[in-house]
Amino acid sequence: MDSIPTPSLPTIIEPATPPPTPDYDVQLESLSQWQIAWRRFRRHRMALIGSTLFFSMVLIGIIGPLIFQFDWYKIPTPDVHVNAGRPPSLAHPMGETGRLQWDVLTLVVNGIRFSLLIGVIASGMGAIIGTIVGGVAGYFGGWTDTILMRIVDALLALPLLFVILVFTKFLGSGSWISVTVIFGLFGWLGIARLVRAVILSLREGEYVDAARAAGVSDRRIIFRHLIPNALSPIIVATTLGVAGVIIGEAFVSFLGFGVGQETPTLGNILAGSLGFISQGNWWWAFFPGFAIVIIVLGINFMGDGLRDALDPRAKI
């Protein structure tokens, strides 16, 4: 006997996974916005690849220097007869540099450490300054907004690269901390604009009126109510900013204006290799360059993943 065909419901695309915990059970635990974002981030393949790349570089940057210590004043005994570097060997898997014959592996792991430090700290500084400036400008509006944003416009109108070159040359004296601070002090402009725009729309929300009606102060509204709501784009921009600073630092150091040779960064390792590439010392340039590519690629993938995970409208 023909059974009545049961109309098949459209299957939800998740066949491979074991039967999910029932909805009502999930609903019982409170998920904050961040927990939801984290769940989505975990499901984002590019984000996982990106963060794996990035965090393994971070791990190398933390552990590497402990194993391969770098001391500017402990020059390895160079072969006085050979000025050029030596290709990768078992003892030196990334080869040795020309001139002083540093171990490239040692340089690279230390370079990763400092490049990441510079990137993260400078980008974080920029994010903090930019968030405060943008938040204040967006919330108060009027003259405050006009003045702050015209300052941003004026700074953006400067050819920033040259300004940074000049600053690093005259104020930097080659220390990595001062280079970091300079990048931080000039890195907040984009974030300030972004945060201002976001706050400008958020402040019209009724919960802002409700908070004001409850007697909450302006400062608290900006920092406890508005900025947490604006955190998603700030996080994305800051993450991508790390990559920008790392490239920027590499560029500045490459030109010889950045961090001095006593502190290896991926940029100044590359700078050192410049005169030796023509002699076929590819390993000196390749490994630090490759490290930059991996870090930046990892950050960019991660940033894209974060953008998707933090966007409440995106369905993943």
Add this chain to the structure above:
Amino acid sequence: MTETAAVHDRRAGVGEVLLDVRDLKTYFHVMDGTVKAVDGVSFTLRKGGRLALVGESGCGKSVTALSIMRLIETPPGEFAGGEILFDGQDVLKLDDRAIRKVRGGEIAMIFQEPMTSLNPVMSVGDQIIEAVLLHQKVDKKGAHDIAVAALQDVGVADPKRRVKQYPHELSGGMRQRIMIAMALSCNPKLIIADEPTTALDVTIQRQILELIKTIQERTGAALLLITHDLGVVAETVDEVAVMYAGRVVETGTVEEVLLHPRMPYTRGLLESIPSQAKRGQRLSAIKGTVPNPFRMPSGCKFAPRCPYAWDICSESEPDLIQLGSERTARCWLNDPRYHDRLEAYEASRPGGHG
């Protein structure tokens, strides 16, 4: 115990004027000129009293409420005149610190949109706790307990779990209950409810109104209800002030105003309520629209839309004419000189409102 004592004290004070708005003028300076959103509004509210501000969209009722809380942004807004005496002090003259003490502590406000009036990234408990910490001398633990108790008070089941939840996990009615819990958590003397039920399902509306009323009666706070819904008015408050084009046009007790409107605008509003009795008939509406704020008519602002208007109405605007101790109306019909016209107006009363 102390709370009941406070409530008792407050009950004892019933009858004293709590809120006295005098000739309030709130203007907005915009690109095209000045919008006189509130233009000479006066009304009083007694301790423990219940008053509704009624009117169409754009009549200035919400701006009046926001002015009392001083939540109008200046600029573009401007308090062009008048005073708002709350408990004897002029709200408009308070400095920033003092006004923040009043907001939430003395006057609490319930907003129209429960879906958007809670911060999406803070748990509802944290939002109530924030308000409590601002106005009461308690520690975090104490504030948490007050928050839980407040949620219990407004009929939220399992409040200990709810405080940890985020707004997106709650329904509209539930969120409005939380807004009410937030409002009552600091024992305010005045609760302003700005269209508290407009955004809710009809079935929830009644519950929320009942809740507001119960809370108001139990705490002895006064209630200022902003609404366009005369049905809500009849069920919830004792007194009504009808607003039109930035002015109060009629005041009185609910029975007086709803049963014997002395201003044609109020009658128009009453007639536009859809009701069972009028089934099958065309819904009546007040013809025309609210006047353009930049081109206000020179006489009575309602004259162009008023079916009873005559020459004088477009020539000069009447004052609020005193009709009884608590009853006023801004209409020439109430002028003794036009007694015959008033009789005609009364006689023309359509059935159903007698």
